[in-house]
Amino acid sequence: MKQISRRSFVQNFGLGIGATALLPSLVSFAPFAEQIPEKYNGKKLNIALCGLGRYATILAESFVDSNYCHLAGIITGTPAKAEKWKKQYAIPEKNIYNYDNFDSIIKNKDIDLVYIVLPNGMHKEYTIRAAKAGKHVIVEKPMAFTANDCQEMIDACDTAGVQLAVGYRLHYEPNHLEIKRLGQEKVFGAMRLIEVSLGYSLDGIPPTDWHLKKVLSGGGPLMNLGVYCVQASRYVLGEEPIAVTAQFGTKTNPELFTEVEESITWQLQFPGGATATSSSAYNCNIDRLYAAAENGFFELSPAVSYGPFRGRSSNGEFNFPIINQQAAQLDGIGKLILENKKLPNHISGEEGLKDMKVLEAIYKAANSGEKVMIT
Amino acid sequence: MKQISRRSFVQNFGLGIGATALLPSLVSFAPFAEQIPEKYNGKKLNIALCGLGRYATILAESFVDSNYCHLAGIITGTPAKAEKWKKQYAIPEKNIYNYDNFDSIIKNKDIDLVYIVLPNGMHKEYTIRAAKAGKHVIVEKPMAFTANDCQEMIDACDTAGVQLAVGYRLHYEPNHLEIKRLGQEKVFGAMRLIEVSLGYSLDGIPPTDWHLKKVLSGGGPLMNLGVYCVQASRYVLGEEPIAVTAQFGTKTNPELFTEVEESITWQLQFPGGATATSSSAYNCNIDRLYAAAENGFFELSPAVSYGPFRGRSSNGEFNFPIINQQAAQLDGIGKLILENKKLPNHISGEEGLKDMKVLEAIYKAANSGEKVMIT
Numbered sequence: 138m139k140q141i142s143r144r145s146f147v148q149n150f151g152l153g154i155g156a157t158a159l160l161p162s163l164v165s166f167a168p169f170a171e172q173i174p175e176k177y178n179g180k181k182l183n184i185a186l187c188g189l190g191r192y193a194t195i196l197a198e199s200f201v202d203s204n205y206c207h208l209a210g211i212i213t214g215t216p217a218k219a220e221k222w223k224k225q226y227a228i229p230e231k232n233i234y235n236y237d238n239f240d241s242i243i244k245n246k247d248i249d250l251v252y253i254v255l256p257n258g259m260h261k262e263y264t265i266r267a268a269k270a271g272k273h274v275i276v277e278k279p280m281a282f283t284a285n286d287c288q289e290m291i292d293a294c295d296t297a298g299v300q301l302a303v304g305y306r307l308h309y310e311p312n313h314l315e316i317k318r319l320g321q322e323k324v325f326g327a328m329r330l331i332e333v334s335l336g337y338s339l340d341g342i343p344p345t346d347w348h349l350k351k352v353l354s355g356g357g358p359l360m361n362l363g364v365y366c367v368q369a370s371r372y373v374l375g376e377e378p379i380a381v382t383a384q385f386g387t388k389t390n391p392e393l394f395t396e397v398e399e400s401i402t403w404q405l406q407f408p409g410g411a412t413a414t415s416s417s418a419y420n421c422n423i424d425r426l427y428a429a430a431e432n433g434f435f436e437l438s439p440a441v442s443y444g445p446f447r448g449r450s451s452n453g454e455f456n457f458p459i460i461n462q463q464a465a466q467l468d469g470i471g472k473l474i475l476e477n478k479k480l481p482n483h484i485s486g487e488e489g490l491k492d493m494k495v496l497e498a499i500y501k502a503a504n505s506g507e508k509v510m511i512t
Numbered sequence: 513m514k515q516i517s518r519r520s521f522v523q524n525f526g527l528g529i530g531a532t533a534l535l536p537s538l539v540s541f542a543p544f545a546e547q548i549p550e551k552y553n554g555k556k557l558n559i560a561l562c563g564l565g566r567y568a569t570i571l572a573e574s575f576v577d578s579n580y581c582h583l584a585g586i587i588t589g590t591p592a593k594a595e596k597w598k599k600q601y602a603i604p605e606k607n608i609y610n611y612d613n614f615d616s617i618i619k620n621k622d623i624d625l626v627y628i629v630l631p632n633g634m635h636k637e638y639t640i641r642a643a644k645a646g647k648h649v650i651v652e653k654p655m656a657f658t659a660n661d662c663q664e665m666i667d668a669c670d671t672a673g674v675q676l677a678v679g680y681r682l683h684y685e686p687n688h689l690e691i692k693r694l695g696q697e698k699v700f701g702a703m704r705l706i707e708v709s710l711g712y713s714l715d716g717i718p719p720t721d722w723h724l725k726k727v728l729s730g731g732g733p734l735m736n737l738g739v740y741c742v743q744a745s746r747y748v749l750g751e752e753p754i755a756v757t758a759q760f761g762t763k764t765n766p767e768l769f770t771e772v773e774e775s776i777t778w779q780l781q782f783p784g785g786a787t788a789t790s791s792s793a794y795n796c797n798i799d800r801l802y803a804a805a806e807n808g809f810f811e812l813s814p815a816v817s818y819g820p821f822r823g824r825s826s827n828g829e830f831n832f833p834i835i836n837q838q839a840a841q842l843d844g845i846g847k848l849i850l851e852n853k854k855l856p857n858h859i860s861g862e863e864g865l866k867d868m869k870v871l872e873a874i875y876k877a878a879n880s881g882e883k884v885m886i887t
Contacts, residue, residue: 327764329761329764329775329793329795329796330709330711330761330775330791330793330796330798332707332709332791332798332800334705334707336705336804338806338807340806340807382757382759382881384757384779384781384787384883386704386705386781386785386787387781387785387786387787388785389702389704389785400704400705400787402779402787402789404759404777406759406761406762410761410762410763410764411762412759412761412762412775412777412791414777414789414791416705416707416787416789418704418705418804420704420806421704421705421804421805421806421809422804422808422809422826423705423707423802423804423809425707425802427798427800429711429793429796429797429798430796431713431715431795431796432713432715433797434796434797434798451797506757506882506883507881508759508881
């Protein structure tokens with residue numbers, strides 16, 4: 138059985154029909170252009186990455202394209218990784234922490250923000266510890282396991298007087314800013330239906346991988362991938378869902394998926410009359426979004442992965458530049474924190490909490506077989 | 513509010529990304545090419561169209577491209593239509609019937625087959641009357657309102673010794689033959705997920721239209737459009753679903769949709785482990801199919817409308833010729849009947865009955881909010 142890695146999957150998608158549409162366009166995209174000016178020579182925001190897994194590496198590489206952020210420190214439990222990263226990214230010894238001495242980061246004035254890229258199950262603890270150390274926090278999605286946990290994290294950051302952001306990179310991506318605009322401004326009339334799904338195959342993954350362990354992942358594809366679909370449904374509509382139904386898929390590999398779901402489908406009912414339906418899976422590849430309104434449609438495919446995205450509406454093809462999503466996100470956040478400004482709502486802890494409420498309701502609906510109202 | 517007609521919607525889709533992929537290809541497609549030879553000069557199958565609505569007109573035009581079938585007669589309750597069609601298609605007076613004298617068609621040796629294009633609620637009665645008159649029958653989808661009705665129709669045709677086909681045109685369309693092959697032959701490994709949806713806006717339709725009247729339509733978009741999605745899910749997998757969950761969408765226009773659903777979503781669980789999720793709607797336009805297997809994917813968009821279709825798999829773009837779907841269907845059926853051969857299972861009354869069982873289960877699930885097992 139051939140394994141399709143996430144990377145090759147994304148590349149396959151990018152080389153399909155209309156690949157020419159992927160070439161960077163020179164058409165200006167004002168809101169995006171404003172976020173990343175040509176040149177910035179002021180003080181950069183010093184960030185420490187906490188947890189040095191696969192996504193931390195993607196983030197580390199993206200600092201090259203960042204104007205406002207600097208990779209200043211790391212937190213890791215693996216001495217060999219510390220050594221490797223120290224050399225590769227020129228991290229000063231004094232900015233390297235492990236999980237035992239992490240709290241002493243409070244004394245380190247050369248770290249402004251801790252970016253938590255740990256397995257989901259450690260997000261809450263390390264967000265709270267970073268906040269108590271007086272550091273701003275970016276925490277990866279899903280923010281935590283429950284809405285209550287999210288609230289504790291928000292409270293801890295408020296108490297400490299630091300800012301908290303969730304790693305919602307798509308709020309800085311031009312195709313996503315466009316579908317948000319098309320949906321929320323009702324450019325094609327009232328929204329009726331959103332289909333948005335994300336899955337990738339974990340075929341070949343070691344059974345010990347944290348994604349398969351509930352205590353570390355909090356759940357299966359819904360927690361890790363489905364959160365993007367819930368996010369997208371919410372920001373295209375600009376509404377909160379009022380009810381949800383959901384169904385677990387058949388476990389085709391019960392040996393691997395002993396603790397978390399292998400696949401799941403769900404349906405969100407929104408107060409404006411729209412329905413959003415989604416699939417999320419660890420047993421196949423899917424990455425697409427279609428949104429239908431009274432008088433037109435818009436779609437992205439690839440849709441919510443790392444891209445590059447391809448989009449169009451009933452008015453024609455999108456033609457946005459391909460960007461470094463991670464760098465755009467870092468700069469969007471970094472610039473505001475440097476200017477002592479409040480981060481926008483759409484990447485806030487409160488936003489992560491809203492998603493978590495929906496994820497909890499989806500699991501409840503799938504487990505009970507009943508429609509669950511979201512209050 | 514701008515109305516988007518089904519035709520302009522289909523055209524919009526065809527003019528999107530990758531429009532060049534729509535140009536007819538000279539690549540031969542053996543199974544299809546065999547069905548329509550260059551030239552045939554033998555006796556043609558004489559067909560009478562029963563019900564002269566919009567789709568009957570599409571069928572009438574398609575006879576021009578048909579090698580084996582001839583538009584020989586009509587059955588209509590509207591004298592003005594009879595007059596118009598008589599002139600336009602050179603229909604002999606003796607081959608024109610109304611609903612009162614229809615049964616006397618038994619004496620007419622110049623009609624071999626009656627193609628029933630009436631509102632859904634009349635399919636059963638006219639199939640049985642045509643069979644009793646000794647005529648072969650093609651009945652449009654959905655075959656009837658219930659599986660029991662379908663069985664009665666099958667029995668009537670068996671008793672009369674005539675053949676019964678359901679108007680499943682997509683079994684003659686090369687993109688659909690390809691996705692059927694890719695799925696059933698497990699070209700990309702075991703199938704995991706199918707997303708297939710069809711909807712079009714009825715905005716602007718007169719409230720008196722038969723699609724809105726339950727006694728004539730049997731239901732809303734599920735009956736009329738969703739049947740394509742159920743069909744496609746079944747023939748891509750080559751399996752029968754074992755369980756279904758379903759949800760009605762919010763009625764945004766309760767004045768129009770007093771008798772039938774405005775939109776609906778459903779999920780089919782298949783014995784091989786795959787899930788098929790679908791949306792069908794009369795309040796927006798959607799027409800897409802995506803199928804994910806262990807090691808690859810394939811998709812069509814447009815998918816199950818009148819096309820032209822655009823497809824690709826994880827191995828690259830499809831490049832099939834654009835065909836006249838209706839002519840291909842007529843010829844596929846006509847040739848076999850002329851040769852006194854049994855029609856294939858995939859367009860048979862039994863196939864229509866299997867779909868109807870699923871449609872009934874979907875309505876039951878949507879009405880009860882419970883998972884419904886299909887036996």
